[in-house]
Amino acid sequence: MKTEKISELTTNRLSIYLRCLNELSAEGAKTISSGRLAKRFHLNSAQIRKDLACFGEFGVRGVGYYIADLKEQITKILGLDHKHRVAIIGAGRLGMALTDYYGFTQTNFEVAALFDADEEKIGSKVGKVKVFDLKNFERVIRKEDIDVAVIAVPAQFAQSVLETVAKSGIKAVMNFAPTPLRFADDIKVKTIDLTISLESLSYFLAKPQND
Amino acid sequence: MKTEKISELTTNRLSIYLRCLNELSAEGAKTISSGRLAKRFHLNSAQIRKDLACFGEFGVRGVGYYIADLKEQITKILGLDHKHRVAIIGAGRLGMALTDYYGFTQTNFEVAALFDADEEKIGSKVGKVKVFDLKNFERVIRKEDIDVAVIAVPAQFAQSVLETVAKSGIKAVMNFAPTPLRFADDIKVKTIDLTISLESLSYFLAKPQND
DNA sequence: CTAGACTGTTTCAAGTGTGAAACACGATGA
DNA sequence: TCATCGTGTTTCACACTTGAAACAGTCTAG
Numbered sequence: 001m002k003t004e005k006i007s008e009l010t011t012n013r014l015s016i017y018l019r020c021l022n023e024l025s026a027e028g029a030k031t032i033s034s035g036r037l038a039k040r041f042h043l044n045s046a047q048i049r050k051d052l053a054c055f056g057e058f059g060v061r062g063v064g065y066y067i068a069d070l071k072e073q074i075t076k077i078l079g080l081d082h083k084h085r086v087a088i089i090g091a092g093r094l095g096m097a098l099t100d101y102y103g104f105t106q107t108n109f110e111v112a113a114l115f116d117a118d119e120e121k122i123g124s125k126v127g128k129v130k131v132f133d134l135k136n137f138e139r140v141i142r143k144e145d146i147d148v149a150v151i152a153v154p155a156q157f158a159q160s161v162l163e164t165v166a167k168s169g170i171k172a173v174m175n176f177a178p179t180p181l182r183f184a185d186d187i188k189v190k191t192i193d194l195t196i197s198l199e200s201l202s203y204f205l206a207k208p209q210n211d
Numbered sequence: 212m213k214t215e216k217i218s219e220l221t222t223n224r225l226s227i228y229l230r231c232l233n234e235l236s237a238e239g240a241k242t243i244s245s246g247r248l249a250k251r252f253h254l255n256s257a258q259i260r261k262d263l264a265c266f267g268e269f270g271v272r273g274v275g276y277y278i279a280d281l282k283e284q285i286t287k288i289l290g291l292d293h294k295h296r297v298a299i300i301g302a303g304r305l306g307m308a309l310t311d312y313y314g315f316t317q318t319n320f321e322v323a324a325l326f327d328a329d330e331e332k333i334g335s336k337v338g339k340v341k342v343f344d345l346k347n348f349e350r351v352i353r354k355e356d357i358d359v360a361v362i363a364v365p366a367q368f369a370q371s372v373l374e375t376v377a378k379s380g381i382k383a384v385m386n387f388a389p390t391p392l393r394f395a396d397d398i399k400v401k402t403i404d405l406t407i408s409l410e411s412l413s414y415f416l417a418k419p420q421n422d
Numbered sequence: 423c424t425a426g427a428c429t430g431t432t433t434c435a436a437g438t439g440t441g442a443a444a445c446a447c448g449a450t451g452a
Numbered sequence: 453t454c455a456t457c458g459t460g461t462t463t464c465a466c467a468c469t470t471g472a473a474a475c476a477g478t479c480t481a482g
Binding site: 006008011012014015016018019041042076077078079080084093094096097098100101106107108109147148171172173174178179180182188190192194195196197198199200201202203204205206207 | 217219222223225226227229230252253287288289290291295304305307308309311312319320358359382383384385389390391393399401403405406407408409410411412413414415416417418
Binding site: 033034035049050052059060061063065 | 428
């Protein structure tokens with residue numbers, strides 16, 4: 001096991017491996033070698049072994065990996081062995097959509113609260129999730145034991161919302177506002193910029209020769 | 212102007228520059244140098260000049276860039292000077308949410324049709340957008356002049372949907388299904404995997420020392 | 423017991439992106 | 453006219469990631 005710092009690309013691949021293992025597991029397979037895993041899912045066997053070896057010796061020489069065991073290990077590494085409670089800030093279209101989104105519930109993420117600054121929205125409900133006043137953010141997230149925040153507000157408010165979030169002690173943030181954010185390095189912010197992605201597609205369509 | 216192949220990272224930055232220019236433009240500024248642009252928006256001036264020089268000589272030595280002109284140039288490069296018409300496949304929660312979201316916030320992208328395979332959904336409407344039978348995909352996208360597709364179906368159907376999309380002649384696809392897809396290299400598929408992003412946050416919270 | 427399979431680990435080459443530096447050239451202003 | 457500013461362009465070093473190769477150690481099958 002190497003104790004060097006682990007690249008985010010590595011952990012992203014762990015997510016993918018976990019999916020593959022779930023698929024194999026559903027098929028009733030018990031063990032899998034890195035070679036067969038790579039062939040089946042179009043991955044690279046050397047990379048699989050390297051990635052896994054970062055976290056321990058999970059494989060058995062001459063055999064491969066025990067699927068059930070490896071699933072459990074990766075689940076634990078990724079912190080998916082316990083529920084996360086999520087706050088979504090911004091009860092606009094995107095925020096409400098994400099509240100309903102299955103992807104959260106699927107993987108042990110539960111939306112516990114919505115926040116907005118708009119008086120008209122505060123107090124209403126989206127499904128079973130109540131909309132709170134953003135002013136009470138810190139109090140509510142403590143009471144609800146929330147550890148992940150999602151920023152779904154217009155770009156011009158995102159930085160100030162992030163500061164509120166950071167001050168409350170939350171360390172993991174997903175940002176959908178199309179703007180770069182500045183933050184201390186003890187918290188993690190993942191920005192998903194749909195605008196850039198769309199414009200990238202647009203460029204592909206527009207560029208002279210589609211090679 | 213270099214005519215080498217242009218990295219996607221470059222075009223992503225163009226999107227960002229365009230936003231910055233819009234902001235400056237709104238403030239009434241007429242010209243901007245790469246140096247001041249970099250300082251203002253925490254970018255790198257050398258990179259800005261390199262990126263822009265990929266597409267032509269937009270700047271004026273001794274002066275900088277004329278904001279209005281550069282905005283227009285980048286808009287044209289990114290193909291944002293005309294509307295794109297979007298089809299969203301999968302009228303589930305995510306698909307419906309995106310329909311609302313794009314419809315109102317993305318001025319250059321207009322959602323023209325929803326598709327689903329579920330009889331109960333076909334024929335209904337989400338806002339002003341009608342839900343069509345996925346079987347009629349090719350006919351509808353021709354009639355509606357659609358050039359971008361968004362895949363918002365469960366992972367196990369994504370590959371087959373992509374093949375339907377590819378066969379119809381659409382060249383730009385945004386995929387929200389958490390699965391890797393295979394496709395010919397004359398079409399562009401951008402996968403946005405919210406699951407991986409969430410799990411990456413989870414890992415950050417779970418890892419031994421939050422450095 | 424022996425042969426083969428497969429992991430864990432190291433090493434290396436290749437590709438890519440980044441950031442700094444240097445410099446010619448053109449534009450502006452005094 | 454001359455100094456200054458800023459672009460366009462090249463060059464370089466550095467970092468990171470990937471993929472391949474090699475090899476020792478360990479497990480299973482026969």
